Amino acid sequence: MILVNGDVTPQIAVVDRGLAYGDGLFETIAVVDGALRHWPRHLDRLTQGCARLAIPLPDPDLIGRELDTALAGEARAVLKLTLTRGTGERGYRPPPAARPTRIVQRLPWPALASAPARLGLCAMRLGRNPALAGLKHLNRLEQVLGAAELDALDVDEALMRDDRGHCVAGTRTNVFAIRGATLATPDLGECGIAGIMRGLVLDRASRCGLAPHVATLMTADLIAADAVFLTNALVGLWPVAAFVDATGIEHRYAPCAALERLRHHFTVERLVP
Amino acid sequence: MILVNGDVTPQIAVVDRGLAYGDGLFETIAVVDGALRHWPRHLDRLTQGCARLAIPLPDPDLIGRELDTALAGEARAVLKLTLTRGTGERGYRPPPAARPTRIVQRLPWPALASAPARLGLCAMRLGRNPALAGLKHLNRLEQVLGAAELDALDVDEALMRDDRGHCVAGTRTNVFAIRGATLATPDLGECGIAGIMRGLVLDRASRCGLAPHVATLMTADLIAADAVFLTNALVGLWPVAAFVDATGIEHRYAPCAALERLRHHFTVERLVP
Numbered sequence: 145m146i147l148v149n150g151d152v153t154p155q156i157a158v159v160d161r162g163l164a165y166g167d168g169l170f171e172t173i174a175v176v177d178g179a180l181r182h183w184p185r186h187l188d189r190l191t192q193g194c195a196r197l198a199i200p201l202p203d204p205d206l207i208g209r210e211l212d213t214a215l216a217g218e219a220r221a222v223l224k225l226t227l228t229r230g231t232g233e234r235g236y237r238p239p240p241a242a243r244p245t246r247i248v249q250r251l252p253w254p255a256l257a258s259a260p261a262r263l264g265l266c267a268m269r270l271g272r273n274p275a276l277a278g279l280k281h282l283n284r285l286e287q288v289l290g291a292a293e294l295d296a297l298d299v300d301e302a303l304m305r306d307d308r309g310h311c312v313a314g315t316r317t318n319v320f321a322i323r324g325a326t327l328a329t330p331d332l333g334e335c336g337i338a339g340i341m342r343g344l345v346l347d348r349a350s351r352c353g354l355a356p357h358v359a360t361l362m363t364a365d366l367i368a369a370d371a372v373f374l375t376n377a378l379v380g381l382w383p384v385a386a387f388v389d390a391t392g393i394e395h396r397y398a399p400c401a402a403l404e405r406l407r408h409h410f411t412v413e414r415l416v417p
Numbered sequence: 418m419i420l421v422n423g424d425v426t427p428q429i430a431v432v433d434r435g436l437a438y439g440d441g442l443f444e445t446i447a448v449v450d451g452a453l454r455h456w457p458r459h460l461d462r463l464t465q466g467c468a469r470l471a472i473p474l475p476d477p478d479l480i481g482r483e484l485d486t487a488l489a490g491e492a493r494a495v496l497k498l499t500l501t502r503g504t505g506e507r508g509y510r511p512p513p514a515a516r517p518t519r520i521v522q523r524l525p526w527p528a529l530a531s532a533p534a535r536l537g538l539c540a541m542r543l544g545r546n547p548a549l550a551g552l553k554h555l556n557r558l559e560q561v562l563g564a565a566e567l568d569a570l571d572v573d574e575a576l577m578r579d580d581r582g583h584c585v586a587g588t589r590t591n592v593f594a595i596r597g598a599t600l601a602t603p604d605l606g607e608c609g610i611a612g613i614m615r616g617l618v619l620d621r622a623s624r625c626g627l628a629p630h631v632a633t634l635m636t637a638d639l640i641a642a643d644a645v646f647l648t649n650a651l652v653g654l655w656p657v658a659a660f661v662d663a664t665g666i667e668h669r670y671a672p673c674a675a676l677e678r679l680r681h682h683f684t685v686e687r688l689v690p
Binding site for chain 1: 419421426427428429430431432433434435436437438439440443445470471495497499501502507508509510511520522524527541542543544545546548549554555556557558559560561562563564565567580588589608
């Protein structure tokens with residue numbers, strides 16, 4: 145089911161700025177046992193995104209009702225919420241009184257990998273722009289081109305770096321590296337998407353005996369790590385079995401007690417889908 | 418009038434990847450005296466864009482017929498052609514057999530500035546990514562945020578720089594600086610859109626006694642120039658009267674014989690709208 149501004153319809157206006165310029169934001173929300181997982185965190189990120197892009201935030205209660213309507217009682221699904229700056233005349237300049245378009249889509253729960261991931265390395269790099277970094281905005285061509293490499297790399301997910309070689313994220317996941325008692329994940333001040341599960345892992349790490357550390361990570365740091373894992377709102381925590389570097393050499397990870405503690409915590413607390 | 422895949426309709430599917438990820442390209446074509454200006458150059462840029470994004474290019478004759486249908490005999494108008502990767506399931510990975518969506522919009526000829534431009538400087542920077550540089554793709558949030566600064570800057574157009582301070586382009590124009598017999602314009606290998614009029618000016622400069630030079634331009638180079646002008650497919654050549662730098666100081670340009678030769682050439686050859 146798809147709702148556009150509350151109406152059931154599978155279409156939007158061609159003149160919507162979401163299509164014209166990717167002028168908007170989105171959230172991908174896991175629904176498990178009929179409940180939206182981490183909706184307050186999704187709403188918080190959306191709120192911050194609207195503030196940074198100067199898009200008026202619609203009433204959160206209205207958004208919540210539309211999500212419920214689209215869910216229609218399904219127990220397990222994915223809700224995709226898209227918010228654009230609305231329709232407008234030709235031209236980049238935002239209209240003075242934008243009326244955002246709210247789009248809610250219910251999608252079937254996807255077939256997720258149950259096995260640990262084989263992680264490769266994208267040739268495609270991420271451009272840096274602090275003004276857009278962290279946001280889940282609709283300008284995602286870099287991720288599209290990164291994801292297009294997955295088949296040829298013969299991997300489940302691939303790491304994207306910026307022009308300096310700093311690791312940023314997978315094409316659809318955030319990345320973490322455990323070394324000793326430290327849990328490191330890339331700083332997203334220049335590019336990348338601040339994932340909901342990433343925030344939750346950083347918040348909960350210390351309960352599992354790990355010191356969270358937002359850092360500069362190079363591929364050498366991943367290779368030297370005790371364990372590497374990926375996160376997103378649907379897959380939860382996804383251990384990496386092997387990292388295939390730029391030369392094709394496969395670096396395998398041994399079982400890691402700290403990673404198992406983290407996975408156990410998220411499972412018993414029912415924090416992952 | 419709006420055509421989507423040849424059908425008259427003002428709507429597209431919510432699940433189009435153009436909306437979801439900005440996964441597509443567009444062209445803004447001037448129509449003057451009933452004729453599409455520089456259509457071969459637009460088609461060439463679209464063809465290159467499709468090749469670089471691995472979007473299958475539809476039959477150019479079909480696109481041409483749809484542009485004619487949308488124009489419907491109007492003598493003066495703007496035709497906006499958008500090509501997306503088409504519809505798809507959730508997820509960045511491009512579908513293996515993409516069926517692109519063709520969107521053709523006829524828009525009224527805009528009210529263009531007749532006076533020389535007052536050019537300001539955006540705080541918003543352009544991220545660098547050679548894989549996307551030069552393309553007129555649908556990921557245009559940077560231009561949107563740049564254009565949002567125009568009112569506060571109290572200028573007609575504003576210059577966007579990359580993170581190194583290199584001048585790249587105006588929010589909706591390319592930029593040129595004349596100094597002596599040299600005509601310089603920023604290199605677009607890292608970011609920016611390779612405008613149709615920019616290409617034409619570079620091709621014709623030598624006929625007007627100017628040596629074209631694709632270069633690194635800093636704001637100091639604009640300030641030191643004899644003349645500065647802007648280009649796009651609708652405005653043609655737009656002289657800059659004054660450049661307002663980051664400190665608010667206004668640098669005015671004296672009349673420049675070389676710029677007048679260039680404008681004369683483009684006018685008599687009927688190369689500008």
